[in-house]
Amino acid sequence: MGAAVNDRKVAIVGCGFVGSATAFTLMQSGLFSEMVLVDVDRDRAEGEALDIAHGMPFAAPMNIYAGDYDDAADAAIIIVTAGANQQPGETRLDLVHKNVRIFKSIIPEIAKRDYEGILLVISNPVDILTHVALKLSGMPENRVFGSGTVLDTARFKYILGEHLGVDPRNVHARIIGEHGDSEIAAWSTANVSGIPVNTFCELRGHFEHDESTRRIAEDVKNSAYEIIAKKKATYYGIAMSVKRICEAIVRDEKPILPVSNYQRGVHGLYDVVLSMPAVVGKDGVEYQVPTPLSEDEQARLHASADALRAVFAELDLE
Numbered sequence: 001m002g003a004a005v006n007d008r009k010v011a012i013v014g015c016g017f018v019g020s021a022t023a024f025t026l027m028q029s030g031l032f033s034e035m036v037l038v039d040v041d042r043d044r045a046e047g048e049a050l051d052i053a054h055g056m057p058f059a060a061p062m063n064i065y066a067g068d069y070d071d072a073a074d075a076a077i078i079i080v081t082a083g084a085n086q087q088p089g090e091t092r093l094d095l096v097h098k099n100v101r102i103f104k105s106i107i108p109e110i111a112k113r114d115y116e117g118i119l120l121v122i123s124n125p126v127d128i129l130t131h132v133a134l135k136l137s138g139m140p141e142n143r144v145f146g147s148g149t150v151l152d153t154a155r156f157k158y159i160l161g162e163h164l165g166v167d168p169r170n171v172h173a174r175i176i177g178e179h180g181d182s183e184i185a186a187w188s189t190a191n192v193s194g195i196p197v198n199t200f201c202e203l204r205g206h207f208e209h210d211e212s213t214r215r216i217a218e219d220v221k222n223s224a225y226e227i228i229a230k231k232k233a234t235y236y237g238i239a240m241s242v243k244r245i246c247e248a249i250v251r252d253e254k255p256i257l258p259v260s261n262y263q264r265g266v267h268g269l270y271d272v273v274l275s276m277p278a279v280v281g282k283d284g285v286e287y288q289v290p291t292p293l294s295e296d297e298q299a300r301l302h303a304s305a306d307a308l309r310a311v312f313a314e315l316d317l318e
């Protein structure tokens, strides 16, 4: 038996751009009363903990400190953001070997402490690394998942909201499959407050559906490349996405989120980790939601799964 989980505690492994932005966002969220920052660069973790703690008088009291895997062992959620990020021109899949090596030094440290909480993977390629974390940890599938296309879905809602002049929270549309180049915009179920997206487009004076859907899906897919080319890394959008997932877990809210999770047969997908909508609550991934897909979306989803399976099959996880 591992240490009993402290529901008000979170750990972040990797305190670079993404880890520190996530820590800053979570500090302001009021979700946790204790936050441990772990990094191979201990000074970095200590510096981030101090800097973020100095904002506490403007938020709510909590204990923020740099620590190690013993300190993380009773966290309700361990968020892993450690690893190399994309350089301009690199795809997420290009990072795989570097980051698998890093995961081999992190995940066993968590597993050997019989960790009982939720392991949330953010490092890229997130689908492959979530699968790696699942295998290396031996933890149950519901407690190991990745942020997947939660961020891409936020980008999709934002861009559609801008296009249609409507609050992105009224846009119900999602990206599924790989968090990467083979991701799929699920247009067939996209709607704005229950109105099919094409109908809403026409109400707003947009009639070029084929051209617009192609352009918007491309913009979503290329968002990270554009941001990386301009400012070297992306971190605020993912930090907000991680906060949303943490809220779902800590408050047992059970939203449907496209997290990256091990597939058990919905739409005929097996033995692959990718993003499909799931109910997320205190037990992690609680239910895989069989949302309808068009034939074309289904075919592209299987192609995305095949691409991920091929990469995973090449890895040496011994």
Ligand SMILES: NC(=O)c1ccc[n+]([C@@H]2O[C@H](COP(=O)([O-])OP(=O)(O)OC[C@H]3O[C@@H](n4cnc5c(N)ncnc54)[C@H](O)[C@@H]3O)[C@@H](O)[C@H]2O)c1
Pocket: 013, 014, 015, 016, 017, 018, 019, 038, 039, 040, 041, 044, 081, 082, 083, 084, 085, 086, 095, 099, 102, 105, 106, 121, 122, 123, 124, 125, 126, 147, 148, 151, 179, 233, 234, 235, 238
């Ligand atoms: N899933 C998403 O939507 C999403 C979005 C943005 C970035 N990312 C990914 O997040 C990861 C981090 O990106 P970043 O911009 O913060 O990179 P970064 O280089 O700024 O930070 C990485 C951090 O990991 C630490 N680290 C390296 N090896 C470690 C180890 N063995 N143990 C503990 N810490 C270790 C480094 O010291 C560094 O502080 C990348 O893989 C990036 O592609 C994912």
